[in-house]
Amino acid sequence: MSLRLWLRDRRLPAATVALALVAGIAQLLLWWLGPAPKTNSFVGPPRAGYILIDARMTEFNAIGQPSFYLQSPRLERREGDDSLYLNAPTFQLPAKQPNTPDWQGQSLYGWVNKAGTQIKLQGPVHMHRPPFGSTPATNLQSSDVTAWPKENRLETAAPTRIVQGASTISGVGMRANLTTKHLELLDDVHSTFMPAKPRG
Numbered sequence: 612m613s614l615r616l617w618l619r620d621r622r623l624p625a626a627t628v629a630l631a632l633v634a635g636i637a638q639l640l641l642w643w644l645g646p647a648p649k650t651n652s653f654v655g656p657p658r659a660g661y662i663l664i665d666a667r668m669t670e671f672n673a674i675g676q677p678s679f680y681l682q683s684p685r686l687e688r689r690e691g692d693d694s695l696y697l698n699a700p701t702f703q704l705p706a707k708q709p710n711t712p713d714w715q716g717q718s719l720y721g722w723v724n725k726a727g728t729q730i731k732l733q734g735p736v737h738m739h740r741p742p743f744g745s746t747p748a749t750n751l752q753s754s755d756v757t758a759w760p761k762e763n764r765l766e767t768a769a770p771t772r773i774v775q776g777a778s779t780i781s782g783v784g785m786r787a788n789l790t791t792k793h794l795e796l797l798d799d800v801h802s803t804f805m806p807a808k809p810r811g
Contacts, residue, residue: 660688666697670727672761677705679730679760683721697721700732707763707790712741714789718756732756736767747776753785763790771796777805 666686670679683697700721704714719734738751753771758764764787771785773794780803782796 660690660692662687668695668723670760678763679704679758681721681723681730693725695721695723697723702730702732704758704760704763704789710743712743714738714740728759728761730758730760732758749773749775762788764788779803 663686664684666683668681668686669677670681672678680703681697681700682702683700685698687696688694689696697720699717699719701715701717702721704716706713716732716736716738718732718736721733722731723729733755736751736753736756740749742748751771751773753767754769756765756767756769758766766786768784770781770783772779772781780796780800782798782800784797786795786797787793
C-alpha cells in the first residue's frame with residue numbers, strides 16, 4: 612500500500628498528530644523567545660512602608676485649624692496598609708475655647724486610620740489638663756480609648772476615673788465631647804464631689 616493511500620485512510624489521526632506537533636513547537640518557541648518568569652525575591656513577614664524615629668504629626672480640621680498633635684518615638688507605616696502604628700505616643704488636643712489649656716495625654720500604643728479621622732490609644736491612657744481660671748487641674752485615667760480628633764470626641768468601654776481638684780467620678784465606659792464639655796459614664800458610676808469653699 613502506498614503512503615498516499617495510507618494517509619487517505621487515516622486522515623483524522625494524521626491531522627491530530629500534525630496539530631499536536633505544531634502546538635508543541637509553538638510552545639517551545641514561546642518558552643525560548645519569551646521573557647523569563649518574574650521571581651518573588653520577598654521572603655519573611657510584611658515589611659514597613661517606612662519607619663520614622665521621633666515622629667511628630669499635626670492633624671488639621673476642615674477649616675485648617677490644628678485638631679490634634681501627636682508625637683511618637685517610633686511610627687510605622689506598613690506596606691499595603693496606609694494606617695500608622697505608634698509606640699508610646701504622647702498627644703495634645705487643642706482647646707476650642709480661648710484661655711483654656713490643651714489636654715495633654717499619653718498611651719502605650721497608638722493607631723491612626725488611613726484618613727486620619729480616627730485614632731486608637733491602646734493600653735493604659737492618661738490625660739491631663741492644667742488648671743485655668745477657677746477650674747482646677749483635671750486628670751483622666753482609662754485604657755483603649757478611641758478618639759475622633761476632628762470632632763473632638765473620645766470613647767472607651769473600659770473603666771475610667773476622672774479627678775478634678777477634690778472631686779472624683781469613676782465608671783465603666785465613657786463618652787466625651789471636649790468641645791461641648793459633655794461627659795457620659797455608662798455603667799457602675801461612683802462620684803465624690805467636695806463642696807465649694809465659701810468665699811471669705
